[in-house]
Amino acid sequence: MTTDSWKLDVIVLGGGLGGLSSALAMRRAGHKVRIYERYDFNGEVGASLSCASNGGYWLNEWGVDPYKAKPVILKNLIRRDWKTGKVNGIYPLGDYKEKFGFPYFNFHRIDIHRLLKEYCTGEGEGKPCELFLNHKAIKVDYESGYVEFENSVKTTADLIIAADGIRTLTKPQIGIEPKFRNSDSSCIRILFDTKKVRELGLKDFSNNEAIEYWGGETKYKIVLSPCANNEVISCYCFYKAHETDVKNDWNNDASVEQLIENCPDLDPELVELFSKCGYDIKQWRLYVHEPLPYFVKANENGTKGVALLGDAAHAMMPDQSQGAVAAFEDAGALGYIFSSKFDLTVEQKLKLYELERKPRVTKIQAASLRARENLNERIGWSSSASDIKPEDKLTIDEVCGYDMKSHIDELAKGL
Ligand SMILES: Cc1cc2nc3c(=O)[nH]c(=O)nc-3n(C[C@H](O)[C@H](O)[C@H](O)COP(=O)(O)OP(=O)(O)OC[C@H]3O[C@@H](n4cnc5c(N)ncnc54)[C@H](O)[C@@H]3O)c2cc1C
Structure with a gap:
C-alpha cells in the first residue's frame, strides 16, 4: 500500500456549477479528476446568481478569487410594492462580511461558470482536471465504476460524482425513481x-x-x-x-x-x-x-461508488437563491471528506457525505418551496418574520454561518 492509496480516480458527470465545483474540490484534495459534459458550453446562457457566504467560504477554500468573476457585493434586500414600486421594507445585510466571513456575492452565472472551469483545468494546486465536452453519459454502474457515453466512449473510475442536473440520468440508474410534480x-x-x-x-x-x-x-x-x-x-x-x-x-x-x-x-x-x-x-x-431516499451508493466491498450532487441530489425552488450554493457546499463536503484526513473506505466516506448533506439540503429545499409564495420565508426576513413557526425558520445565521467541517468531524466520530 502506497502512502497515496487514498487518492482516487474520479469521474464527474456534468459540467454545470455543481460539476465544476466538485471537480475543483476533488482536485484540491489530491485526486485525479475527469469531467464529462454532454454539451459544449457554447449555448451557455444565464443571469444573476447570488452566492451567500456559505458558497463564498468554499470558493475561498479552493483558492478561487471570486473578484475575477466581476461580482456585485449585495448590501440590502429590498421589498417593493408590486403596483407602484414603492419601497415597503429593507433588510440591511449590515456587517454580513464581518459576521459570516465572506460578502454576499452576486455573479453573472456565465462569469462564475467560466472562472470555475479555468480553475479546474488551469495551473494551481493538484493535477489539472481533464474536461471532455460532448460526452453524454447513457449508462452508469456504481458497482464497477463504469460509465458509458452516447459517443461509444467507455470508462471506469473509483468514484463517480453525478452532477448531471435536475433531469439526472444517474438517479434512475442507481435505483431512485425521480418524484416530482409540476x-x-x-x-x-x-x-x-x-x-x-x-x-x-x-x-x-x-x-x-x-x-x-x-x-x-x-x-x-x-x-x-x-x-x-x-x-x-x-x-x-x-x-x-x-x-x-x-x-x-x-x-x-x-x-x-x-x-x-x-x-x-x-x-x-x-x-x-x-x-x-x-x-x-x-x-x-x-x-x-421530493427529497430523495439516498444520495450515494457503494459497491459490495466498499471500494467504489457514486454520489449525487447539486440539482441531481436536491433540486429546489429558486426562491432562497441557494441551489448553486448548496452544490458548492456538497462539493466542499466531498473534498473535505475524501481528503487524507479521514482514514475511511470509499463506502464510509460516501455515507458520511450523505449524513452531512441530506438533512441540511432537505431543510433548505422545504424552505425554498415555502418561500415560493411567502417572501417572509426568504433567509434574511425569515429570521424576523412573526408568521413562521420557530422550528420552520431557516435563519440567516444557520444558512450563511454554517460550520460544515465541524459538523463532518462530529459525524465522523459516529462511524
Ligand atoms: C430562475 C433560477 C434562479 C436561480 N438563482 C439562484 C441563485 O441566485 N443562487 C443559487 O445558489 N442558485 C440559484 N438557482 C439554482 C441553481 O441555478 C442550480 O441549483 C444550479 O445551477 C445547479 O447546478 P448543477 O451543476 O447541479 O446542475 P446544472 O446546472 O443543471 O448542470 C448539470 C450539467 O450536467 C450536464 N448533463 C446533464 N445530463 C448529462 C449527461 N447524461 N451526461 C453528461 N452531462 C450531463 C448538463 O448539460 C449540465 O451542464 C437558480 C435557479 C433558477 C431556475
Missing part, C-alpha cells in the same frame, strides 16, 4: 444592459447593491439584481403557470409581451424597462422535487 409557478428571465438603461433615461437599479423584490406574497414575484460589475441587470419574474407552460421545459424563448401579460398591474417603471430594453428573455417551467 409547480403551479413559472418564471421568465429578462436582462437589461445598464448602459442602455441610462442612455434611455429609464429607472436605473444598477447601483442599489441589492436584490429587489416586487410582490412575493403570492405566486407573483419579481426578483431584480445587478451583476457583472453592475453592467447587467437581471430580472426573474415569477407568475402563475398556464396549462400551456406545462408543455414547455426550461430555457424556452419568451417575448416581452408574454412577460408583461403575465405580470398584470406591475410597477409601470419596470414595465417600461421590460419593453424598451429587455433582452435574452427565457422562460422556465418550475417543478417541485
Whole structure:
C-alpha cells in the first residue's frame, strides 16, 4: 500500500456549477479528476446568481478569487410594492462580511461558470482536471465504476460524482425513481444592459447593491439584481403557470409581451424597462422535487461508488437563491471528506457525505418551496418574520454561518 492509496480516480458527470465545483474540490484534495459534459458550453446562457457566504467560504477554500468573476457585493434586500414600486421594507445585510466571513456575492452565472472551469483545468494546486465536452453519459454502474457515453466512449473510475442536473440520468440508474410534480409557478428571465438603461433615461437599479423584490406574497414575484460589475441587470419574474407552460421545459424563448401579460398591474417603471430594453428573455417551467431516499451508493466491498450532487441530489425552488450554493457546499463536503484526513473506505466516506448533506439540503429545499409564495420565508426576513413557526425558520445565521467541517468531524466520530 502506497502512502497515496487514498487518492482516487474520479469521474464527474456534468459540467454545470455543481460539476465544476466538485471537480475543483476533488482536485484540491489530491485526486485525479475527469469531467464529462454532454454539451459544449457554447449555448451557455444565464443571469444573476447570488452566492451567500456559505458558497463564498468554499470558493475561498479552493483558492478561487471570486473578484475575477466581476461580482456585485449585495448590501440590502429590498421589498417593493408590486403596483407602484414603492419601497415597503429593507433588510440591511449590515456587517454580513464581518459576521459570516465572506460578502454576499452576486455573479453573472456565465462569469462564475467560466472562472470555475479555468480553475479546474488551469495551473494551481493538484493535477489539472481533464474536461471532455460532448460526452453524454447513457449508462452508469456504481458497482464497477463504469460509465458509458452516447459517443461509444467507455470508462471506469473509483468514484463517480453525478452532477448531471435536475433531469439526472444517474438517479434512475442507481435505483431512485425521480418524484416530482409540476409547480403551479413559472418564471421568465429578462436582462437589461445598464448602459442602455441610462442612455434611455429609464429607472436605473444598477447601483442599489441589492436584490429587489416586487410582490412575493403570492405566486407573483419579481426578483431584480445587478451583476457583472453592475453592467447587467437581471430580472426573474415569477407568475402563475398556464396549462400551456406545462408543455414547455426550461430555457424556452419568451417575448416581452408574454412577460408583461403575465405580470398584470406591475410597477409601470419596470414595465417600461421590460419593453424598451429587455433582452435574452427565457422562460422556465418550475417543478417541485421530493427529497430523495439516498444520495450515494457503494459497491459490495466498499471500494467504489457514486454520489449525487447539486440539482441531481436536491433540486429546489429558486426562491432562497441557494441551489448553486448548496452544490458548492456538497462539493466542499466531498473534498473535505475524501481528503487524507479521514482514514475511511470509499463506502464510509460516501455515507458520511450523505449524513452531512441530506438533512441540511432537505431543510433548505422545504424552505425554498415555502418561500415560493411567502417572501417572509426568504433567509434574511425569515429570521424576523412573526408568521413562521420557530422550528420552520431557516435563519440567516444557520444558512450563511454554517460550520460544515465541524459538523463532518462530529459525524465522523459516529462511524
Ligand atoms: C430562475 C433560477 C434562479 C436561480 N438563482 C439562484 C441563485 O441566485 N443562487 C443559487 O445558489 N442558485 C440559484 N438557482 C439554482 C441553481 O441555478 C442550480 O441549483 C444550479 O445551477 C445547479 O447546478 P448543477 O451543476 O447541479 O446542475 P446544472 O446546472 O443543471 O448542470 C448539470 C450539467 O450536467 C450536464 N448533463 C446533464 N445530463 C448529462 C449527461 N447524461 N451526461 C453528461 N452531462 C450531463 C448538463 O448539460 C449540465 O451542464 C437558480 C435557479 C433558477 C431556475
